[in-house]
Amino acid sequence: MTKFKYPLFLLVLSVFITTSTLSLHAQRLDAGIDSLISRDFNDPNGPGGVFMVSRKGKPVYQKAIGKANLELGDNLSPENVFELGSMTKQFTAVAVLMLEQEGKLKVEDPISKYISDYPNGEKITIHHLLTHTSGIKDFTKMKALSDIAQKEMTPKMMVDFFKNEPADFAPGEKFEYNNSGYVLLGYLIEIVSGERYEDFIKKHIFDKAGMGRSLYASDRKVIDKRAYGYHKKESGYVNKTIISFSVPFSSGSLMSTTGDMLKWQNALNRNLLLDAKEINKAFSTYKLNNGVEYAYGYGWHIRDVEGTPTREHGGSIFGFKTMAVYIPSEDIYIIGLSNCDCNSPTKLVGDIATFVLRGIKEKHW
Template identity: 60%
Template sequence: MKSILFRIFTIVLFLSPSLLASLNINAQTFEKRVDSLLQNKFQPDEPGAVFIVAKDGKSVYRKAFGKANIELNVDMNTEAVFQIGSMTKQFTAVAIMMLVEEGKLNVSEKITKYLPDYPTNGEKITIHHLLTHTSGIKDFTSMKSIMSIAKKDLSPKELVDFFKDEPMDFTPGEKFQYNNSGYVLLGYIIEQISGMTYEDFIEKNIFQKIGMSDSRYASDREVIKNRAYGHQQSGEKIVNKRNISFNVIYSSGALMSTADDLLEWQNALDKNLLVSEKTKKEMFTNYTLNDGEKINYGYGWHMKEINGYSSREHGGSIFGFKSMGVYIPEKDIYVVGLTNCDCNSPTQVTRDIAVLATNYILK
């Protein structure tokens, strides 16, 4: 027995250096491949980006590219704070499910239970429909009159009043149609149930709880350390982003964060620090329409596939910024990319990096 154990120990002892060398080569090759992808996409003197790749909850790649501010010639840094646009919807969905776990609402209930004055035109619109973009409610961002309110600091009620009387686009559950109005209503429902503003609810129950210290409800007026300034393309020129009121995008897209904080967010979800495993299964389900067709969307996440693995994904786009996050549960790989020009989307390159990550041994 001792002889067998000694031989096994000897084999492991001699294999370990080569195994470690192999892991190191893989990590170096992965880094070079990712560098190549991102250096080609984000030039040193143009608006930039921050990317993080994490394996088993820990960062294995974390770099910044380009400029955080073109006017002031400020380089991007990995602590930069970005507007994340529709990645906000993940936080809104989790906030709703936190209230579900507290017994304060049920996703199968009609929205009129919480918003009694909302006109549903005789249709049964549920919380589930709002979460899955299947409500049929008119998306207010597609309305021609949207620019009339773009710079107004509306209350949540005033924002809901802006679109609530619009005709339905389809019967609830009939089709999937990405819908910012639904997530505005979810934010408003959070306020009605909790007695807190959406901003305060997210800050207290999510950001503070899990240590997302550099995340917040967006503001153009407050001084925000390490802010990445937004840019847009105008013809051949790069210009500063157009200003809008964050009250108008509200719970559908008004949060700011960093790549590091978004990794904290993903890790908190993995560890069930915000919602239970049972609730996560409910959130990360490929839901179906009334006719049984799958929509590949859960609650706040697209449910897709990357390189043969199931993935949870969501991007965001708002004047001056684009964002993208991809998580592959089977490999415990998380990739997030944040950019400060809406002219240079991180969506495809984030997915490309996720493919690379599944092909390398990352430790």
Template identity: 55%
Template sequence: MKFIKPLGKLLLATFLFFSLCLQQVYPQSLESRIDSLLQATFTPKGPGAVFLVAKDGKVIYQKAFGMANLELEVPMTPNNVFEIGSMTKQFTAVAILMLVEQSKLQLDDEITKFIPDYPTQGKNITLHHLLTHTSGIKSFTSMKSIRDIERQDLTPIELIDFFKNEPMDFEPGQEFKYNNSGYVILGYIIEILSGESYADFIEKNIFQKLEMNSSQYASYSEVIKNRAYGYHQKDEFMNKNFVSLSLPYSSGSLMSTATDMLEWNEAIKNNTLLKPESTAKAFENCTLNNGENINYGYGWHISNLNESPSYEHGGSIFGFKSMGVYLPEEDIYVIGLSNCDCNSPTVLTRDIAKLTLQNY
């Protein structure tokens, strides 16, 4: 029965063909589902975004949508540079932990150790309180009088002077209340102990070390290659409002790309900058005085996504919004960067992480 051999070969070839097709369809289906989510939000002629998904440190999805510059009709590319807003807090927190490892400070140090004349109103306010948003210090971004200084270039101590005499919101450690003032004070302490500006410290000790070559402290005057321009939307799109970058400072003035932010996540995961025990502190779910968890560590929210542990943080600054989600057990990282504060990537980034989780 000579036909058996050709039939066997045909069956084998058919099996191999369908196996190959299944391998190819699997990631394509995830890609198409992510595409559908993002194309529903980011139109080709409006402000855009860049989204990146990585599994085990390898990029499995990276695309750009919309425009990087509306006036010049420049399309967004995966290499565009965005202001990342409060994701800056991750870098500030890690810088503080680096100084802890250098024995230059301790997390339970009171802030008056570094700023002796800071009016603590009789309270014991520690660096731990600043890192976890539990200090009770008034957040300067919630003060109506911020309008009086928003365009002024202030030194860090001038910015601290702006809010330091405000009444405390609560006793240190009593509540969690998101607070930009605390991270401004941390940035100034980094400057005091390092003898260099916050921007220089982050550049030398983080960006250069990790070869995050497209990341920097933001600047309006400097020509920045691949910069995405920021927008607001009212009845129509508008160029973003001007605010001095000395105000967000160490709480929100860094710029980066999706690719560089993956490098950052990999460095944290692999303990490139910190010892494992120091990294663990950043992701410890801290507690209030009464023992209640606050679901925040040092610069990251501690959350869950489909019952998987998740480390997350977003950023919002005039004209830009950002969001990063890392699932440590599955080693999945998703970052979304948008150049209009009308299009928050927060829900999209979490939804993309859920889709990816379902596929791996």
């Protein structure tokens, strides 16, 4: 019996050391990210942000700082629902690829195939819309935008609002970030599927991915644990400017939580929504007419953090700013959601990604 005691002791010691090491690494991770967040988000009594880092599909760090509602004094938590702004474009792009996978359209199709009277529509393809290379005037840069900002617009009304504006350049000539292209994509989704955009996204993406806290934005609906949006003026914080979500539409009108956005990332990784061939189109880079490559796929910027490839996108809409970075090689997803457009999480999320990657390389976790 005596001879088994020493190996058993070594086993127990090994488990203890391993557990202690993992605990130390976790503490180092938490402390490092806490320090970065407190640099940029340091007002517990103002609007703030919610942050999450996940690895291999599971959260390894979560933090909420600030208030979800200044009038009621409610603290932010990971359960709060935020407006995503342009992170909506990921969902629109994947919806288009889902329709392609079903054989209902091709990204090479000219938009004139679906909207016969669209100016120069025979030369502008769905691919151009997805990659911000269409040359169509961005409606957010039009002076007349204030005339419709609070009106209830149909997708066709939105398309008609900008379609006769002079083009900024010929299709495929330049990459220039463009919200109009993604509004057009939402309209095409409705034409091809026969469903409203918000219904299509809910049924075919949110429900399939188990994203029960995600929805098309509304200021009228009662939304459990809604984070309210704010601006910061010289006099202090004020409630966000009210707009009609039918204006940004499929370019920026979805809402979600950090937890649901992780479900979204996991669904993409598991090919739950698209097969590998289709989803890879979203994460590829493409070339302009002159052969110059640009770092944008379908709904994602294709970038890197210190040489490690990433897929990224942020968002900005009245009262909110958002940012997410995914690192495929490590299956790490980092997201920050802010409920004041005075606090952008873009640089912070990038800094967290750098910190985490360096920790992995140095075997800190």
